[in-house]
Amino acid sequence: MNDSNSSDVILRLSAVPGIGPKKLSKLLSHLDMDDLDQLDSERLGKYGFNSRQIQAYLVGCLELEKARRWQQASCNHHIVTLADSTYPMRLKQIVAPPPVLFVVGSVDCLCQLQIAIVGSRQAGVVAKQQVSHIAAQLAECGIVITSGLALGIDGAAHQGALEKGRTIAVMGTGCDRIYPARHRHLAQQISEAGALVSEFFPGTAANAQHFPRRNRVISALSVGVVVSEAALKSGSLITAHYALEQNRELFAIPGNIDNPLTEGPHRLIQDGAKLITSAADILEEVIPISPDILDKTALPSDNSCQQQLPTGGLLDNVGYETTSIDQIVERSLLPVEQVVGELIELEMSGFIAVVPGGYVRLRRNP
The missing domain is CATH 1.10.10 (Arc Repressor Mutant, subunit A)
Known part of the structure; x- marks a missing residue:
């Protein structure tokens, strides 16, 4: 079976109600790509599909139709499956990777060197400014900044990256459902200078259960995760947990000890995350991993942040x-x-x- 046919089968399987990444990964582990076109009702039944699911696969379902209409609506809309050479290798290496990715923008940037930056939606002005500055410096060196399109730290990371380079927003909704709505303009900018990515089919609305899955993809795409302001019980620390599970580098930005939103980064530092105060601290760890990818001419020097004070x-x-x-x-x-x-x-x-x-x-x- 060629890649196109394999991709179509994986998309059809993913659209079947009740078939999540774990069940589909288990199915694919028992099959070669060449076997996918031989899936019939008998074989699907052996793999645990009920009659309704078998019918949905063989005949098609609403989700599949939505996905195809969405893809055809714009040349900037892409569907990438595990069978495609453009599927990001880092993401493919985790347990039960998403079988399908829906992408608005550049598919190529999914395979580029990425650093994730995450943190609180209620972050303060200083924290957002710090993150924006770090993201801009990393982006200028050729690193793609990955985050979750949320308010606060996520938005600051995306905006900083857009000043100097590319950024990826991993979504907990379908790519056609921008959440939060106030980030519609930011999402448009990201799709033009990077990519919006989701494992959820078009039309999928925001759901609290989706965001841990989004966080898992954020960390998996990246070589390292930076955590700024974040409470102890927050989605950012879930992302940090996934980063450790996936053997990614973990960085944390310290802050005011009286601020409850710094408890998360401080706990991570206590547990072994690298304390960082600048992009240079991250690059120390990233350069040995990808020495030939980064733009060395853009690396921040000791004097790069110096600027003459406009006043006394x-x-x-x-x-x-x-x-x-x-x-x-x-x-x-x-x-x-x-x-x-x-x-x-x-x-x-x-x-x-x-x-x-x-x-x-x-x-x-x-």
């Missing part, structure tokens, strides 16, 4: 937690008018951000 020492008076303008005036002993002007310059240069109640510092002094 006012930055020293802005904390990493919310600092009111009254506090900044009191600490700096400068006139209010001068403080306001310099704060605007610092904000425009990316050293601070405006938040409810005042300002937060995003970067250290150069």
Whole structure:
């Protein structure tokens, strides 16, 4: 059987109600690709298919029809199965890999070197800025940034990567159901400069049970997973667990010990994850894995983050937690008018951000 026929059989099997990745992987483990076209009602019955499932496979079902219509709707819509050479090798190596991937965008980038970045939906301004900066630096080196399209850290990682390179969003819904809805524009940008990927058939709505499966794919596609702000009981730590199971590198960004959202990264560090504060810390581990893939000319140097302060020492008076303008005036002993002007310059240069109640510092002094 050629690859096209094998792919069609796997797609048909995946569309059968009640046949998940585990059951399908078990079936495929007993068959050669050449045997797939010989599946009939008798053989399917021996493998545990009930009469309804056999009928769905032989005649076709609504899910299969939806998938084919979705694929035909755009040349940017792709269906990749385990039988295809374009199926990502890292993902194929895990236990019970998704038999089918639905892709909007570039299929090629699924097989490129990837780092996953995950974290809380409620992440703070500083954490999101840190993640965006790290993602941009990694993307500039040729690394694809993979995340889950959620609010907070995921969105910041995607946006940072888009500034300098490519990013992949792994979804817990069908590729035609963008969740959360406010990330529709971001999803469009990702599909144009990377890929949206889902193991779920088109039309699949958001479901809490789907997101652990999404997290498993995020870690499997990547050589390493970075965890930023995340509570102890969070989806990000599920992703970290999968990363360890799949023998991936695990990185964690530390934070304020009084912030409950840093408990997750701190626990991971205690358990052996590598503490990182910059893209360079990640590259130390990645370069030995893929020395010929990265763009060495884009590697961050010790001086790459240095930038001339647009003002004098006012930055020293802005904390990493919310600092009111009254506090900044009191600490700096400068006139209010001068403080306001310099704060605007610092904000425009990316050293601070405006938040409810005042300002937060995003970067250290150069």
